Amino acid sequence: MSILVLAEQHDGQLAETTAHVVAAAKAIGGDIDVLVAGEHVGAIAEAAARLDGVSRVRVADSAVYAHQLAEPLGELLVALADDYSHVLAAATTTGKNVMPRLAALKDVAQLSEIIAVESADTFKRPIYAGNAIATVQSPDALKVMTVRATAFDAVAETGAASVEAVETVVDNALSRFVGEELASSDRPELGAAKVVISGGRGMGSGDNFTLLEGIADKLGAAIGASRAAVDAGFVPNDMQVGQTGKIVAPELYIAVGISGAIQHLAGMKDSKVIVAINKDEEAPIFQVADYGLVGDLFEILPELESKL
Amino acid sequence: MKVLVAVKRVIDYNVKIRVKPDNSDVDLTNVKMAMNPFCEIAVEEAVRLKEKGVATEVVAVTVGPKAAQEQLRTALALGADRAIHVQTDERVESLGAAKALAKVVEAEQPELTILGKQAIDSDNNQTGQMLAALTGRPQGTFASAVVVEDGKLKVTREIDGGLQTVELALPAIVTTDLRLNEPRYAKLPDIMKAKKKPLDTKTPEELGVEVASRLTLVKVEPPAERQGGVKVGSVDELVDKLKNEAKVIS
Numbered sequence: 027m028s029i030l031v032l033a034e035q036h037d038g039q040l041a042e043t044t045a046h047v048v049a050a051a052k053a054i055g056g057d058i059d060v061l062v063a064g065e066h067v068g069a070i071a072e073a074a075a076r077l078d079g080v081s082r083v084r085v086a087d088s089a090v091y092a093h094q095l096a097e098p099l100g101e102l103l104v105a106l107a108d109d110y111s112h113v114l115a116a117a118t119t120t121g122k123n124v125m126p127r128l129a130a131l132k133d134v135a136q137l138s139e140i141i142a143v144e145s146a147d148t149f150k151r152p153i154y155a156g157n158a159i160a161t162v163q164s165p166d167a168l169k170v171m172t173v174r175a176t177a178f179d180a181v182a183e184t185g186a187a188s189v190e191a192v193e194t195v196v197d198n199a200l201s202r203f204v205g206e207e208l209a210s211s212d213r214p215e216l217g218a219a220k221v222v223i224s225g226g227r228g229m230g231s232g233d234n235f236t237l238l239e240g241i242a243d244k245l246g247a248a249i250g251a252s253r254a255a256v257d258a259g260f261v262p263n264d265m266q267v268g269q270t271g272k273i274v275a276p277e278l279y280i281a282v283g284i285s286g287a288i289q290h291l292a293g294m295k296d297s298k299v300i301v302a303i304n305k306d307e308e309a310p311i312f313q314v315a316d317y318g319l320v321g322d323l324f325e326i327l328p329e330l331e332s333k334l
Numbered sequence: 335m336k337v338l339v340a341v342k343r344v345i346d347y348n349v350k351i352r353v354k355p356d357n358s359d360v361d362l363t364n365v366k367m368a369m370n371p372f373c374e375i376a377v378e379e380a381v382r383l384k385e386k387g388v389a390t391e392v393v394a395v396t397v398g399p400k401a402a403q404e405q406l407r408t409a410l411a412l413g414a415d416r417a418i419h420v421q422t423d424e425r426v427e428s429l430g431a432a433k434a435l436a437k438v439v440e441a442e443q444p445e446l447t448i449l450g451k452q453a454i455d456s457d458n459n460q461t462g463q464m465l466a467a468l469t470g471r472p473q474g475t476f477a478s479a480v481v482v483e484d485g486k487l488k489v490t491r492e493i494d495g496g497l498q499t500v501e502l503a504l505p506a507i508v509t510t511d512l513r514l515n516e517p518r519y520a521k522l523p524d525i526m527k528a529k530k531k532p533l534d535t536k537t538p539e540e541l542g543v544e545v546a547s548r549l550t551l552v553k554v555e556p557p558a559e560r561q562g563g564v565k566v567g568s569v570d571e572l573v574d575k576l577k578n579e580a581k582v583i584s
Binding site: 036093095096097100118119120122123124125126127128129130131133134135136137138139148152153154155156157158159160161162163164165166199200201202203204205206207208209215217221245253256257262263264269270272277278288295298299300301307312313314315316317318319320326329330333334 | 475580
């Protein structure tokens, strides 16, 4: 078996999620190649070559792959896929955008967001917002999959894979990158943070999210939000933790003013330690929290910040 | 321009699901079904485009069992002009659905096709992208804004860490994210009128496609239950527990 992992990029660097996807590839077993596609991606390729278990990094360096647009990236994957039994990407917005194109053009089913490898053709994945776990077997010769990064521990960076250029360059007349507005923050990325503190509807307003910032600074935490807080317009959607947002599994998750709707729990219940702060002691979030504190968040948060 | 909008019949958003005792699947007997929430957003966007005078006709389509007609009638009540039902009792996964939709796109030639980004049953997030690949059309997935401008489509996409805007050549495929719009409710007179709007039924055989899933569903289990812990009485106690018991902060 041979496996191709599509590298994920973030701000001109190799994204942390890639090391988790390589771990999923190791669980399947076989030779592992990593594809780095983009413009001026030499440093990303070098970082990918250090990932343990990778035998070869294939680099497609061209302006056409800048911004990871699905149309050219999908074509590139189609051109390379015949060398592989499995093609994997992280279940990020990039992976979700491009992988189904590969699957459709190779006429195979895709397995989305796998959380466990049972064998080379059988995988576990959550369905119904994580309220059921399906074990699914694929008879296709090529398995196209996205991987929930938090379900696999990252591989170490002790490898020394070879780096080779890919000659295939595709055209793209269909789509054009116009612009990007990325939240600039010194905080870690939600999906990769060791500590996450999230606010819900109980925060009352977007301004009140500043109460979380001091604590996040002290803990090196990323700040998230429930869908209710996003729907109420407090914070942007990219902060959303839940089945329709980001799936996180940090060492410590602090839920503030979040009742604990199923759709939120689906996004954070695999966290190692969960803390819930809520004034309603009947809130469902307490049923999954390791430590619950009932009370007024506007009193608790400043006190917590001062005592950390 | 003509807009095609795809909808899926799924378990109602508010229903708590149960796994069958034999672990063969989720139990859907006597469970309330509804239009997938992301598909509601897709229908709303299509209807708004028509209200703005951008779209001239909105055609709703579904791939599914006979009962999925209910969701097409809902789409018609919300403002779609006519509907196409690709009727099948097979367990259809994304690839099969995309193949059937590709045939409908081929026949209807819509300039814009809008789908939900994912269905809340299988949580696949694949069909729109597959349809785009099969029809050779560009895609604007996870859309939070869609604007038709000078014969092109500008789509603002919800991506990890923020927003991305892409410009697509038409015809194109769009999938909806949560913030694209807030769907309306169907009014009773519109529900009555929808019963008289045209609804064509086709079979996958008539379209010349194989829609049955090739994946084997080995088993379905409930997720591991997380046990609740303790309530602490104060911030001091919380900080102490986190430092000395859980050892997750220093």
